[in-house]
Amino acid sequence: xxxxxxxxxxxxxxxxxxxxxxxxxxxxxxxxxxxxxxxxxxxxxxxxxxxxxxxxxxxxxxxxxxxxxxxxxxxxxxxxxxxxxxxxxxxxxxxxxxxxxxxxxxxxxxxxxxxxxxxxxxxxxxxxxxxxxxxxxxxxxxxxxxxxxxxxxxxxxxxxxxxxxxxxxxxxxxxxxxxxxxxxxxxxxxxxxxxxxxxxxxxxxxxxxxxxxxxxxxxxxxxxxxxxxxxxxxxxxxxxxxxxxxxxxxxxxxxxxxxxxxxxxxxxxxxxxxxxxxxxxxxxxxxxxxxxxxxxxxxxxxxxxxxxxxxxxxxxxxxxxxxxxxxxxxxxxxxxxxxxxxxxxxxxxxxxxxxxxxxxxxxxxxx
Numbered sequence: 569x570x571x572x573x574x575x576x577x578x579x580x581x582x583x584x585x586x587x588x589x590x591x592x593x594x595x596x597x598x599x600x601x602x603x604x605x606x607x608x609x610x611x612x613x614x615x616x617x618x619x620x621x622x623x624x625x626x627x628x629x630x631x632x633x634x635x636x637x638x639x640x641x642x643x644x645x646x647x648x649x650x651x652x653x654x655x656x657x658x659x660x661x662x663x664x665x666x667x668x669x670x671x672x673x674x675x676x677x678x679x680x681x682x683x684x685x686x687x688x689x690x691x692x693x694x695x696x697x698x699x700x701x702x703x704x705x706x707x708x709x710x711x712x713x714x715x716x717x718x719x720x721x722x723x724x725x726x727x728x729x730x731x732x733x734x735x736x737x738x739x740x741x742x743x744x745x746x747x748x749x750x751x752x753x754x755x756x757x758x759x760x761x762x763x764x765x766x767x768x769x770x771x772x773x774x775x776x777x778x779x780x781x782x783x784x785x786x787x788x789x790x791x792x793x794x795x796x797x798x799x800x801x802x803x804x805x806x807x808x809x810x811x812x813x814x815x816x817x818x819x820x821x822x823x824x825x826x827x828x829x830x831x832x833x834x835x836x837x838x839x840x841x842x843x844x845x846x847x848x849x850x851x852x853x854x855x856x857x858x859x860x861x862x863x864x865x866x867x868x869x870x871x872x873x874x875x876x877x878x879x880x881x882x883x884x885x886x887x888x889x890x891x892x893x894x895x896x897x898x899x900x901x902x903x904x905x906x907x908x909x910x911x912x913x914x915x916x917x918x919x920x921x922x923x924x925x926x927x928x929x930x931x932x933x934x935x
Contacts, residue, residue, distance in 0.1 A: 575657035575675075575935035577610065577928065581617035581634065582646055583663045584627040587802075589773055590850050591682055594718070595662035596630060597746050601921035603631020610929065613660070616653050618645045643700070658932045660924075668707055676931045678714045678924075680740075681705060683722050683847025687729035689777040692845075705730060714931050716924065718742050721869035722847040740924050743917030746826070747854035752834050753827035760798065760821050764835035767796040767819075768891055769860070771829070771851040772843065774801060779865070780815065782842040785884035786891060787817035793895065797840075800824050800832060833858035838894045838901075841865060842887060849873050853915050856908030861901045863890040877904060877911035 583595040599615065606612060615634045617627060618641050627634055638649020643665075651659070651667040659666065659677040666679040686693055686701040693701075709715065709730040716738045717723050727734040757764065768790060772778045780799060787797040797818045824832065833839065839855035840863045849870050852862045856877060864870040865887070866880035879890040879900075894901045 573656060574611075575932065576655065577613040577658045577660070577932060578654040579613050579615045579632065580646065580650060580659060580661040580663070580666060581615040581627070582642075582650070582665075584615065584617055584630070584634075585620055585624075586663075589802075591663045593746070593850065594680075594682070594742055596628065597743055597917045598662060598921050598924060599630040599632065601743070601917035602925060605918065605921055605925065606631075607925075610932065611657075616650055618642075618649070657935050658928060660928060664701070665704055666708060666713065668704070668711075674935055676712065676714070676934050678716055678927060678931055679708055680716045680718070681708075681722075681726055682718055683845070684725040684729045685777065685845060685847070688725060689845045692776040709736075714738070714927065716740055716927060718848040719869055719872055721872055725847075738923075738927055740920045740927075742848050742850055742853070742915055743920055744850075744853040744857040744912050744915045745917060747833060747857040748830055750827045750830060752831035753825065754831045754835070756821065756824060756828035756831055757835060760819060762796065762798060762819070762835070765837045766794065767798045767836055768838045768840055769832050769836035769855070770797065770799045770801075770840050770842070771832075771854070772801045772841070777843060777845040779842045779844045782865075782884045782887060783818070783840065784815050786840065786888040787815045789888050789892070791817055793892070795837070795895070798832065798836070800829065829854075830858060833860050836860050838863060838891050840887060840891055841870070843867075843870075846870065852878060853912055856912040859905050859908070861894050861904035862908060863887060863894065873915075875907075875911050877907035879904070 583592045586592050613632050615632045617636050619636045637653035638645050640649050647667050651671050656672040656675055661679045664681055666677055686698045690698055709732050718741055723734050723737040723739050790797055799818050800821050802823045833855050839860045841852045842865050846869050852864050852874050855862050862878040864874055864878045864880055866882045881887040881890045
């Protein structure tokens, strides 16, 4: 077999030219972690990306060589250019999507599907996005694609909607150490008029299933205690079908840098996560990593991920009550911080990357 016809390993790097959100965070961090544990007995992967203008910022260094390729962008690049560039071997897709047709009969691919949100909470997504994802996921599941996800809840929910055996789906979870990797930039507090310990933080995009509207009761209650509700996050209108929630008493700080987010987590008196649907739920784990007590929506996936390291509520009044319990009882806050430090040790990118590497090795052996 010639060198050019030997199977190789490629990573779908489309995420590296997208705005950073939860899925892109996962892809970035697990790629970096893979590069740090990559074994010498496997060919080192290439990160395949769309062509970007020379004026654009170069992709963040994730430890693997980067090869821009093709002439399309977005979904067309992923369906046409990416499989051609990948050639014979294993293609790993970390961001919910992947090509439907591979270039060689014995090529393999892995797709990490983070949740079944387009099926379970369709009202959150634009019609075009919803139709594309539903169709794509059903077709991927009908073929030889190896499906991976990030929680037991997500595995069962994906399997139910795609009508496949849950045993076909592998679980690798996520990590949290990125939340405190960079030094905290406290200037975000000064610019936003915030005082350490005197605010409650919420983080996430403004999609409907994040249900920030449920925090209206909390936002109206906190000023009576001299406290504020602070919300950090953005909105992609091409994906999500929503407007910004109108919480009159909340302080919106928009998208922030990792250094600023570290400071917001570290200095918050409490973190609250009202989402009604997640595949994993990364922000509460990030908060635990930064030593911030957590209040979470009482849904199965957050019970799975946060365990005993959070207080739970379902109604807006419940969430408000749990938050005030943390501020009113220092022992509760102290206990949650300790439990959070223990819980978050389960979520390390090196652990997730090790599990993914085992799956990659298995699939590569079939090429």
